[in-house]
Structures are given as C-alpha cells and as structure tokens.
Amino acid sequence: MPSSIDLSRLPRTVALERQQGRSVLRYVDQRFLPGELREVVTADWREVVDAIKVLGVRGAPAIGVAGAAACALWAADPTTSMENFAQELEVIASARPTAVNLRWAVERVVAAAEAAGAVEAARQGDREVLAQALFDQTQRIAREDEAANRAMGAFGAELLSPGTRLLTHCNAGSLATSFFGTALGVVYAAAQQGKIARVYADETRPLGQGARLTSWELAQAGVPVTLICDNMAASLMAAGKVDAVVVGADRITRNGDVANKIGTYGVAVLARHHGIPFYVAAPSSTVDLSLKEGSQIPIEQRGADEVLPQPIPGVQVWNPAFDVTPAELVTAIITERGVFAPADLAQAMGYITGEAGV
Ligand code: MRU
Numbered sequence: 001m002p003s004s005i006d007l008s009r010l011p012r013t014v015a016l017e018r019q020q021g022r023s024v025l026r027y028v029d030q031r032f033l034p035g036e037l038r039e040v041v042t043a044d045w046r047e048v049v050d051a052i053k054v055l056g057v058r059g060a061p062a063i064g065v066a067g068a069a070a071c072a073l074w075a076a077d078p079t080t081s082m083e084n085f086a087q088e089l090e091v092i093a094s095a096r097p098t099a100v101n102l103r104w105a106v107e108r109v110v111a112a113a114e115a116a117g118a119v120e121a122a123r124q125g126d127r128e129v130l131a132q133a134l135f136d137q138t139q140r141i142a143r144e145d146e147a148a149n150r151a152m153g154a155f156g157a158e159l160l161s162p163g164t165r166l167l168t169h170c171n172a173g174s175l176a177t178s179f180f181g182t183a184l185g186v187v188y189a190a191a192q193q194g195k196i197a198r199v200y201a202d203e204t205r206p207l208g209q210g211a212r213l214t215s216w217e218l219a220q221a222g223v224p225v226t227l228i229c230d231n232m233a234a235s236l237m238a239a240g241k242v243d244a245v246v247v248g249a250d251r252i253t254r255n256g257d258v259a260n261k262i263g264t265y266g267v268a269v270l271a272r273h274h275g276i277p278f279y280v281a282a283p284s285s286t287v288d289l290s291l292k293e294g295s296q297i298p299i300e301q302r303g304a305d306e307v308l309p310q311p312i313p314g315v316q317v318w319n320p321a322f323d324v325t326p327a328e329l330v331t332a333i334i335t336e337r338g339v340f341a342p343a344d345l346a347q348a349m350g351y352i353t354g355e356a357g358v
Helices: 045-053 060-076 082-093 100-115 118-123 127-157 183-192 209-221 230-238 264-274 342-348
Strands: 014-019 022-028 039-042 164-168 196-202 225-228 244-247 251-253 258-261 278-281 322-325 332-335 338-340
Touching (some): 014 060, 022 045, 022 060, 039 045, 045 082, 060 082, 060 100, 060 127, 082 100, 082 118, 100 127, 118 127, 127 183, 127 278, 127 332, 164 183, 164 230, 183 196, 183 209, 183 244, 196 209, 209 225, 244 264, 258 264, 264 278, 264 322, 332 342, 338 342
Parallel strands (some): 164 196, 164 244, 196 225, 244 278
Antiparallel strands (some): 022 039, 251 258, 258 322, 332 338
16 A cells, blocks of 8 residues: 655654754744644743643653753853752753653753763853753754654554554654654554554543644644544444554553553553553653652643633542553553563663562
8 A cells, every 4th residue: 555644744843953043942832733833932941841831842752852952041041050050950850740751851961961071161160061062962862762753663563454543642743752753653654554544533631632733743644534532432442443552651660551641541441341452652761760660650730720711619620631551451562672561661671670679
C-alpha cells in the first residue's frame, strides 16, 4: 500500500534559536490549536515557565526541551543573578511535577555545564560561557529527542500488522516532542510502511488534547483519523474495531508502571478485557529509575475550572491530570533502545538490581 503521509505539514513545537544575536525560544502555543497555529518567540525564561504551566507547551519531551531552554534563557538574562541560580532553576524544574523529562532535562543541562566548568566561570563573572553551554546542551537534547522518536517509531512499527486500526489517548505526537512524536511516531513509521488503516483518537477530557491536537496533527500528516469521546472506547473495542492501543508516558517506574494522561488506565483495562495489545512508547528520558513503583509518582492536580468552567455552589471537583497504569496491563514498552516487557525495562535501562531488588 503506497504511503501518502506528509510530515512536512507538521510544525516544530519547541526550538531554542539565536535570533539577531540573542537566544530565544520559539514555540507553538498549543492552547490555540486547532484553530490557530500561533508561534511565540520569547527570550524571557519566566514566560517559558508560564507556558509550561498553562500547557502552551505540553507533552513530556517537549516540556523537557522547553525547561532546558528556560535555563539557557535564564543564563543569558542580564537581570538574573548567580546567587539565585539553584533556586530559580528549581522554579523551572518544578513547573509541572509528573513528567520526569522536565526535571531530567534541567538537571542534565546543568550537570553538563558544571562538568565543562561553565557554572564556576559564571560565578567568577563570565555568564556568556554558561549561557553558551546551556544553549548547546538544550539543542543537543532536542536533536536526541527527535532521533529517539524515529528509533521508537521503527521499533514500534514492527509490532503492527498491515491494516492496523489503532487507538491512542491524549497527544503523544510530534506536537508533544521536538519532532515526530512517541506514540504517534509509531503511527507515522507504521503509516510510512502502509500498515495503518485508521487511528481512533480519544478526545481526552478535560483539556481535549486528543480532540484538538491528535486529530489535527494526524489529519495534517494525512493519516486517516476518527475522533471519539473518551467514553466510546469500550463500545469501539467491543465492536472489534481496535487492533492495538499505543499511548505515550510521562513517567515510567522501575517495575514498569506508567503514568500518562488521565484516562489512560481506563483504556488499558478495556484493552485487557477485549484482548487488545496495549503498548507504551516513551524515550529513556521518561524512565525514572529512582522510583520503584507507580504509587510514588507525583500526580499533578489541576484547577476545578478545567472540568467545571462555571462553578456550582456546593460542588467539588477532583481533577488529577494523570493516572498510573499498572505494569501488568502493559503488553510492551517501546523505547529508542528496543521493545521491552515492563518487567525487563529497568535492567535494559542499566539499572543494577540492588539488595532490595527491582
Ligand atoms: O498534560 P499534557 O498534555 O502535557 O499530557 C501529555 C501526556 O500525557 C502525553 O501522553 C505524554 O506527555 C507523552 S508526550 C510524548
């Protein structure tokens, strides 16, 4: 089957660049999609933190790149002081708590700058060296992210048969990464091989990442897509219309438990009931080897207004942004290093089993 998908129609979500001699982050403000493809260019690290908080930039790998970029913008900002370095970098790293990629990226760029002596140089007054080191490391993370996505796509496509009807939840697409996507990276790689008959996109209450972003992104790329409400997935599966589920992740613990957008757990339960494989696609930067199991993952709680824009007196709202799918419901985890059973992931990522075991 010839492939007619066209990834050149997808925007690059986040890019740290030099424009007219200064460092800027260029990002797509995803709150305006699908109606408007609004690009924002900023040199202000606080603006980047705000964009992460309000989901202007969203998706675990994309907020990792944005967080690293915020560090580079911080260093290039003449109004910041090295006295506040640790404290203000913590403001960046904690902008959203569940996706480990954010803290991972901040720690990685700072560690690289420290190793190169750039933090010490900045303490001695040479801020330019620090700004350059953080800039270079951010661009490196972005390049590696795209390469990881393409590798994941190739591994994931091998798991799918021609004619696959795939269901996904939230947006783990190119929009959520530096390019290509994780779960949707698998879709694109499989579609290029003519294997994708259709993607069903869950709308993803309450913020509609599936309705606004995944359906738009897939349509842009030319992948056949059908949008469904979250509560239709069970009927769709019962009707025999789903061959595989592929989702992304915000954090995966040593035992293979997976935090992802709220509602993912329900999809995994449904998939198990209907005998449908449930795959998670995520780069190694999403694996948190410091945590043993999913109950240790901080789950972001968001405002009531996202669920109930018009408050009703006496009505409380519970709005966790993520849930944890237990490893036992996950068929396999697709990474840039290969495809692993959840129980084998930690070892594959280099975790050495200690006395307490994995
Ligand atoms: O709240 P969001 O939109 O940032 O949540 C995003 C998700 O849950 C994605 O599935 C996950 O970050 C993986 S993105 C490749």
